[in-house]
Amino acid sequence: MKIDVLTIFPEFFEKVFDFGIIRRAKLAGIVEINVHDIREFATDKHKMVDDRPFGGGDGMVMKPEPIFAAIEAVVGTSERDNYPAGTSVVMLSPQGRPFKQAAAKEIAGELTHLVLICGRYEGVDERVNDALVNAEISIGDYVISGGEPAAVVVVDSIVRLLPGALGSDTSAENDSFSDGLLDCPHYTRPAEFRGMKVPDVLLNGNHAEIEKWRASKALEKTRSIREDLLKGENGDM
Ligand code: SAH
Numbered sequence: 754m755k756i757d758v759l760t761i762f763p764e765f766f767e768k769v770f771d772f773g774i775i776r777r778a779k780l781a782g783i784v785e786i787n788v789h790d791i792r793e794f795a796t797d798k799h800k801m802v803d804d805r806p807f808g809g810g811d812g813m814v815m816k817p818e819p820i821f822a823a824i825e826a827v828v829g830t831s832e833r834d835n836y837p838a839g840t841s842v843v844m845l846s847p848q849g850r851p852f853k854q855a856a857a858k859e860i861a862g863e864l865t866h867l868v869l870i871c872g873r874y875e876g877v878d879e880r881v882n883d884a885l886v887n888a889e890i891s892i893g894d895y896v897i898s899g900g901e902p903a904a905v906v907v908v909d910s911i912v913r914l915l916p917g918a919l920g921s922d923t924s925a926e927n928d929s930f931s932d933g934l935l936d937c938p939h940y941t942r943p944a945e946f947r948g949m950k951v952p953d954v955l956l957n958g959n960h961a962e963i964e965k966w967r968a969s970k971a972l973e974k975t976r977s978i979r980e981d982l983l984k985g986e987n988g989d990m
Contacts, residue, residue: 754864754915756786757827758904759820760871761802763790765901775909778918786908787827791815794822797799803874812875819880820870831885839865841887845900845907846872848887852907852928856890861914869907871900935969936974941966 758766766788767800772781776782792800796818821831828836835841841864850856860867870877870886882889892903909939912918914925929936954966975982 754784754861754912756784756864756908756912757767757866757868758786758788758871758908759791759827759869760788760817760899760901760904761791761873761908762871762899762901763788766905769905772777774913774918777920778912778927782918782919783915784912786912789823789827791819791823794819794826797821806875809871810875814875815872815877815881817878817880820877824868824885828866833885833887836887837866837942839863840868840884841866842868842870843907844870844872844877844882844886844889844925845875845892845903846889847894847896848892852892852910854910854928857907858908858914867911869900869904871898871904890939922978930982934971935979935982937974 760766770786775784775786779786792802795802795816801816802819803815803945806812806814825831827969828842830836833842841860855912870881890903890907892906897903919925925931927936940955944951944956952966954962
């Protein structure tokens, strides 16, 4: 998979994809991640990427021209109908569809080229959504100052699901949300620490018992803090 991130703060991403699973996936050629400075696509002499909002009001709005030019450079066209198959242009936005594990899975399974646009200020000129964007994604019901941290979240959750990214000794199968439940608790050595003991069942080597215990703990935790998951209220999870 190829991922292109469009941002006015490319330095933000200098190290963020260079750790753990994402780093390994890059080195293994499972994913290629490129970060592009939107300002480099501005053509006026001040390289402006934002301007005052029509209709008045606070703050600034990101201008459409540099973003259209950036999409033309990374996708090859700004005609949404002519994007190559497997390509999707995503706007990070609190107004987007809330991002879920199922969406991460779908993107990891179906796309070969993901382009992420990071907004700043009050947001991005709506014509970018109207003409270029295939989907708006929100990372949750809160507002952050820019799309960059959201892009990191989305990229990380997708890349770890690409075939081969997790390696043979780990799998995403039992992770939270994969089976509609939260994950079970995990323990490692020492078996007793400051008077706190690891549950006996994990020490007795009975794998059937251990699986049963893990399933019941996952269910218990899900029931206590994420009942919505059990009720299937997260339809598109
Ligand atoms: N005025 C906008 C918020 C702008 S915040 C509104 O109220 O909807 C600036 C940028 O941060 C946005 O353009 C978007 O790219 C990013 N952003 C903020 N919150 C986000 C969220 N929950 N998910 C994804 N991106 C978000």
